Amino acid sequence: MSAATELRDILTEGDELTIVCHNNPDPDCLASALALGRIAADAGIDERRILYSGDISHQQNRALVNLLEIELQEFDADIVRDREPGSLLAFVDHAVPGVNNHVPDGTLVDVVIDHHPTDDIEAGFQDHRDDVGATATILTEYVRELDTELDDQLATALLFAIRRETLGFLRGATAAEYEAAGFLHGQADRDLLRKLSSPAVSSATVDAIADAIENRQVFGAVLLSNVGRTSERDALPQAADYLATLEGVGTTFVFGIVGDSIQLSGRTTDSRVNVGSVLHDAFDDAGSGGGHREMAGAEIPLGIFADYTSNDRHLVDIVEQVVTARLLAELNIDTDKGDTQENEAG
Incomplete structure (x- = not known):
């Protein structure tokens, strides 16, 4: 049957x-x-x-x-x-x-x-x-x-x-x-x-993608960026798709704070990287993550992050530090050994 x-x-x-x-x-x-x-x-x-x-x-x-x-x-x-x-x-x-x-x-x-x-x-x-x-x-x-x-x-x-x-x-x-x-x-x-x-794009989405471009950090063939806090959750995968076209970049992760959670989106064209596994292994203890080898996402409740500060800029900084450190560790990128080729964070 x-x-x-x-x-x-x-x-x-x-x-x-x-x-x-x-x-x-x-x-x-x-x-x-x-x-x-x-x-x-x-x-x-x-x-x-x-x-x-x-x-x-x-x-x-x-x-x-x-x-x-x-x-x-x-x-x-x-x-x-x-x-x-x-x-x-x-x-x-x-x-x-x-x-x-x-x-x-x-x-x-x-x-x-x-x-x-x-x-x-x-x-x-x-x-x-x-x-x-x-x-x-x-x-x-x-x-x-x-x-x-x-x-x-x-x-x-x-x-x-x-x-x-x-x-x-x-x-x-x-x-x-x-x-x-x-x-x-x-x-x-x-x-x-x-x-x-080709539907109309909101100004908030354009702003979020612009922030992702401005905040990008490149570690070899891996690009990480954040959009800060945004109301446009779906701007994250759009930004990840766009930044994945940057010359020399094979893997892209974009994250941001949406409501009361941290959202992440990953993309790769590198056959050595499975972004679904990376996001699952990096954040499964704190939230949920996974997807395909080439495209994936994750969501982490703000939880304890929000208890550190009521200042949104400080909160974004803390989230950026923790998320970046987890992703780099999961990808086995050691910035102390010169793996960072470019740092263009604004």
């Missing part, structure tokens, strides 16, 4: 479906949730909801939700906790309760579909493929095999998600992404794809 058929059989046994996105969902997560909802509708589930936590702050994420009219609800723990028999719970683009989501540890999950490197997945149905470039690729395969109706909205969402997750098929793309894109291409709305690809 194929994964798509197994999934359909599980869904036909349910009366309602709650799809939980990971915190601050990106296009891959949102499009995958939309597709799973369509598959569930075909399986006879009339009551469906998509829940999310955090913010939809990246301009492309907001555009995806608004232009494609994806219906979302803010996460409600009661919905997850007080489920009746026949009420199914699904994760897309993440896999473990309490990890990058607000679902309580130990919660029974019925469906998990994910492409991130993850251990200890427990679910009634799981399709975990860390050898593909996007979760949307897996959902496209299901839509195709199950003959789910593919309208302009769904095709555009899935195609945009695959393109965005793989940076235009340049990062982590496999033959499966190209096959999925070929299937979706004819039905996708090209005008919407253009709008999604």
Whole structure:
């Protein structure tokens, strides 16, 4: 039995479906949730909801939700906790309760579909493929095999998600992404794809990227930078992507204070570096971190950092010192031995 058929059989046994996105969902997560909802509708589930936590702050994420009219609800723990028999719970683009989501540890999950490197997945149905470039690729395969109706909205969402997750098929793309894109291409709305690809950028995002450029420090082929405190969480991966294009740089980490937590984003084109492992090993004792070899993120509660000072500038300085020291230690970079080629912090 194929994964798509197994999934359909599980869904036909349910009366309602709650799809939980990971915190601050990106296009891959949102499009995958939309597709799973369509598959569930075909399986006879009339009551469906998509829940999310955090913010939809990246301009492309907001555009995806608004232009494609994806219906979302803010996460409600009661919905997850007080489920009746026949009420199914699904994760897309993440896999473990309490990890990058607000679902309580130990919660029974019925469906998990994910492409991130993850251990200890427990679910009634799981399709975990860390050898593909996007979760949307897996959902496209299901839509195709199950003959789910593919309208302009769904095709555009899935195609945009695959393109965005793989940076235009340049990062982590496999033959499966190209096959999925070929299937979706004819039905996708090209005008919407253009709008999604180049939405307006807020001044706060531009300011955060400018701060990352100004504060950069280069250690050999590794670049570290911070944006200080920002309201634009998604400016961090955008800054990391931009700084990764700097000549001579193979690995980039950008961090900043967002709300009551420290957020980090990592990128690499260096085959010797796994940024997912670096962030996990450097910060797992203090927060959560991980992802792919080429792209990853981490989140650390401010916690004790905030107890040191009420001065925001001092707080940023303390966070910069600690985060930088942990990253350099994990990367085995010893600045006392001359590993620092350039220090351009402003």
